[in-house]
Structure formats: C-alpha cells, structure tokens
Amino acid sequence: MPEKKDVYLGLMTWPEIENRLKESDIALIPVGQTEQHGLHASIDLDSRNAEGIAVRAALAAYQSSKPVVAPVICYGYSDLPGLRDYPGVFSLRGETLVNLCYDVAFSLIRMGFAKIIFVNGHDANPPFIKEAMRLLTKKTGAFCAMAHISEMNNSAAEEILKKHDMPADFGHACLIETSIAMAFGMQVREDKMVGHYCGKIEGPVGKIFPEAPEGISFPAWERPEVTEGIWGQGLPGPKGNPIGSSKELGEELILATIKPVVQLIEAVRDFEPEIKKNLEFEV
Numbered sequence: 001m002p003e004k005k006d007v008y009l010g011l012m013t014w015p016e017i018e019n020r021l022k023e024s025d026i027a028l029i030p031v032g033q034t035e036q037h038g039l040h041a042s043i044d045l046d047s048r049n050a051e052g053i054a055v056r057a058a059l060a061a062y063q064s065s066k067p068v069v070a071p072v073i074c075y076g077y078s079d080l081p082g083l084r085d086y087p088g089v090f091s092l093r094g095e096t097l098v099n100l101c102y103d104v105a106f107s108l109i110r111m112g113f114a115k116i117i118f119v120n121g122h123d124a125n126p127p128f129i130k131e132a133m134r135l136l137t138k139k140t141g142a143f144c145a146m147a148h149i150s151e152m153n154n155s156a157a158e159e160i161l162k163k164h165d166m167p168a169d170f171g172h173a174c175l176i177e178t179s180i181a182m183a184f185g186m187q188v189r190e191d192k193m194v195g196h197y198c199g200k201i202e203g204p205v206g207k208i209f210p211e212a213p214e215g216i217s218f219p220a221w222e223r224p225e226v227t228e229g230i231w232g233q234g235l236p237g238p239k240g241n242p243i244g245s246s247k248e249l250g251e252e253l254i255l256a257t258i259k260p261v262v263q264l265i266e267a268v269r270d271f272e273p274e275i276k277k278n279l280e281f282e283v
C-alpha cells in the first residue's frame, strides 16, 4: 500500500523526484487558508483539509498514474467584512495569492510536471486560483485545473445533514469541515462546540438579491451586509453547526470528495500538453 511519503514531494529527495518524473507528470497543489474556525477547531483547518484531500486523491490514483502532491500553500484570501477581525485570521492580497499559486505551479512545470491540479480548501480562493491558471496556461502551455473541495462534496454533505436532521446551512467550521479535519487527525475541543445558522440573509441585500436567477452572480462575500450577518461581532465563528462531527463522517466525506479528483487524474494521464521552451524563473 502506498503511503504519504510515496506522493508528497516535501518528503522526497531530489533524485526520488527525478525518478518520479520518468513515470508521471501530474502534480497536485493543495491551497488552504489560516483563519478562525470557531471555538472548537484550530486555525489550520482549511490547509489541513486541502493537503489531506490532495494526498488521499493521489494515493487513490497511485496505481494508475503516480501523481505527486506539492507542499501545501497554507495562506489564502480572507479579507471579508466581519471575518477579518478574529485573532488568527491571515489574509493575502488577491494579487499575492495569484502570484503565489502561479510561482509554485511554475516551479513544478519547470521541473517537468506538465499537468497541475490545484486542490482548494477555502471558499474565497477560487477567483485568484482561476487567474493564476489563466496566466499559467498562456505562459507555459501546461494543463491546469482546480478541484474545489466544498463543491465536490456538496451533495454528499447535504445528504449527511439531512440524515442528521440538520438544516442545509453550512460551509465553515461546520459538521462537514470539522468531520473531515477530525479524520485528518485534528484534535477538536468537543466541549467548546457551538454552531451558528445564518438562515436567509434578511434586510437590504435580501431585497436586492432575493434569489440570484440563473446566470446572474454577485460578489456577496464582499458585501458587509452578508458577511457581517454570518461572522459579525460576538458570534462564535462557524457557519453551520459542528456538533455531531466525527472521524467516521469525515471518512465518508473524504471518499466522496476525492472521487472527481481521481477521475480527473485518470482522464488526463495520457494527455501531453505542449510545454513552452526555456521557461525561466521571473525575478
């Protein structure tokens, strides 16, 4: 059975990486965030889950494709009104996150990994990862994709919440994220678990954007009326309820989450993108 050391680049020597490049050109980059996750979970939750999902997906695809996982990017974008004032919240400027994703992926492409899959564990990161992917595709010719954890396990999450008679109001330090983190070894403070349901956003924003009709979107997370309703002063931090979280639920969610990633890895295994010549680090 392959183990983490067989897929995680940070645990390999350079000759081992050189050898792996003869067998595979697929690299996963976990992207997380460091920020408050309620009273019960440590601030590394998103990074822990992104790394864990990437490693589990790479292990599941090991026999067929031998992908590798780069060391986790543990900071993301978090400058949301209402969320930024908790101790423990770090935030990169959007531009920094684009450049960080770009530079890490570029380094892998220069080594010979022609297919890059970002595994994202934080809901505010995607616009910046997408911009990094646009630049990477244009400048290097590499194949890039993003696997977004909370979208990949959304229907499994809704089913689990239904089974537990819990409302489908979740997304941050909730039963779903917390259970996955527990399966990846997080020591949660069970006696401190407190949830917070946001319900429908009432007030001016609810009136302006009652239900976004198909094809229409808005930057809701940048609206103070929305984010302060979720993470406003004096609230414990979660969006959703973590009570009832368990390693077993985490395992169930992990299996649902890695499935599309493994499918993608196997689908692109034999694809050979044409990589541009003479890729040099930008200084």
Ligand SMILES: [Zn+2]
Residues within 6 Å of the ligand: 037, 045, 046, 121, 122, 171, 172, 173, 177
């Ligand atoms: Zn989170």
